[in-house]
Amino acid sequence: MAPYLVLFGIFILFPVFYGIWISLHNWDYLLPGKPWVGLQNYVDLFTPGSTTFEPFWQSMEATGKFTLYSVPLLVVIPLLVALILNERFPGRTFFRVIYFAPYVLGVAVIGILWRYLLDTNVGLVNYYLGQLRLPNNIPWSNELPWAWVTLVGSTVWWTLGFNAVIYLAGLQDIDPALYDAAKVDGANRWRRFLHVTLPGLRPILLFVITVTILASANVFGQAYLITEGAPSDETKPAIWYIADQGLRTFKMGSAAAMSYVLALFLAVISVANFALFRYRED
C-alpha cells in the first residue's frame, strides 16, 4: 500500500491543491518573488482587454469547436462499425484487430503521417481526389474550414477502433432472447435496433459520450503536429495555449487558473450529460 500512497500523495493529491495555490499567485517561474494576487488570475480571464482574455478564449473556442465536430462522429461511426462487427462471420477477430490498430499508435505518429498524406502538393489525399476529378489542391493544414476537417478526420481515423471495441462489449451483453422476442413480434431490423439495441446500450452510450468529450477536450498533438494552430492560432486548442502560457512564457499562476476554468467547464458538461441520461430514463 505504502509505495503507491507516496506516489499518489506527491503526484496526484498534493498537486490538486498546490495548483490552486499557484493559481492565486503571480507565479513566474523565472522570477524570485511570487506575489499573492488572490483571484486576479481568474478575474483577468473574464475581463475583456486583459492580456490573457483574448488568446485564452480563442483557444477555448478552438477546443470547443473541435469537440463539437468530433464527438458526434466518434459516437455514431464506431457504433456502426461495432454493429457490423457484432454479426457472426468468419474473420471478424481479424477485422476488429485491424480497425483498432491505429489507436495503439501514438498521436505523434498519427500527426506526422497525416501531415504527409494531407500535404497540399505531394500528399496522397489530394492526388486521389484529383484522380476522382475532384479539387486536388485543398490546403488541408492551413486554411479553414479544411484545417478542422483535417483535425477531426485524423482523430476519427485514430480513435474509431477504441470506441467501437467498447460498443462491441456492450452489444455482446444484450440478451439474445430480447432479439428473438422482438422478431416473434414481427419487428424488422430497424425496429429491433431502435427498441432492443439502443436501450440496451444506454449505459455504454453514456460512457462513450462522456469519455469522448473528455478526450476531445484534451486535443493537443494533432494540432501541434499537423496544423500547428494555423491559420493564425484558430486551431490552437486550449491545452496547448495553457501549457505554453505556463511552461514556455512561465506565467504559471495564470496557466494554472486557466486549467481549473477548463476543468470546471468539463465538469459541468459531464454532469449535464449524466443528468440528461437519467432524465430520459424516467
Add this chain to the structure above:
Amino acid sequence: MEESTTRAAPKSGRREPGQLGRLVLYYAGLILLTVIFVAPLLWMLSTSFKTNVEATQLPPNWIPEEFTTESYSKIFKTGESQTPVLRWFLNSMVAASAHTVLVLVTASMAAYALARMNFPGRRILFATIIGTLFIPTFVFIMPNYLIVDTFGWLDTLLAVIVPGAAGAFGVFFLRQFFLSMPHELEEAALIDGASRLQIFLRIILPLSKAPLATLAVLSFLTNWNDFLWPVYVLFSPKSLTLPPGLSILQNAYTTDYAVVMAGGVVASIPVLLVFILAQKYVIQGVSRSGLKG
C-alpha cells in the same frame, strides 16, 4: 471459426434466405474499411524505404522503385546529432518498461490492501483515489512540473517514468479483480500461518496473471505514446523520448518525408508488435473499462 452453422437451430437465426447479396455487401464494406485503416500505415512503411525524391513524386509508387535504407542510416547515424532517433528509441524503451514495472508493483500492492485488508479509513481512502480519476490530467501539468523540478528530474527520464504511475486506474482495475477472487484460498493459508505478504506473493499474484498482463500492456502503450508531457519536460536532444522526438524530426526534415516516415516506423513497430502479440489483453482491457462506466 464459428460453429453456429452446424447447430440444429442457429442462434438468433441470422442465416436468413437472400443472404448472399447482403454478405457480399458486408465484405465489400469491411474490405473498404480495412483499406482505409491499413493503406496509410503501408504508405508510411513504403515511403521510409524511398529516396527523398521518390517520396514526393506523383503519381505515387506504392512499392519503392529504388529501394533504399538511406533514411534509416540518416536517423541512426551516431555521433553528434540533433535527431538521435536510436537514442530516443532506447529512452522510450527504458521509460515505458520502467513505468510499467512501477505501475504493476505499486498498483497491485495498493489494490490488494484496498480489496482485502481492514484498516481505519479504508473506505475514505478508496473514495479519494477513485475520485481523482475524474480530474482531467491537464490540471496536474503546472504543479507536477514544479514538483518534478524540485526533485531535479526535469530533462531526465524520471520525469516521464514516475509521475504517471500515480494514476488511479491501475489500482481501480486490479482491485475489481481481487474482489472477485474467492476468500477461501486466503483463509486456508491464513490458518496455516502464512503472512499477508506471503499470501499476496504466493497465492494472489500467480492467480492474477491475466489482469496484470492487461495492465502491463496498457501502461506500456500509454507511456510509449505519451506526447504533451514529454514535449514540455524534456528539452535536450539526447534525453527525448520518441513522440517529442518525432516532432523535432518533422521540423528538422520538413521536406524530407522519407526520413520523417522512417522515424514514424521506428516509433510504431514496438507498439504494433505488442498489440499483435497481446491483442486479446488490449481489447479486453479496453472493453472492460467500458463496462464499468
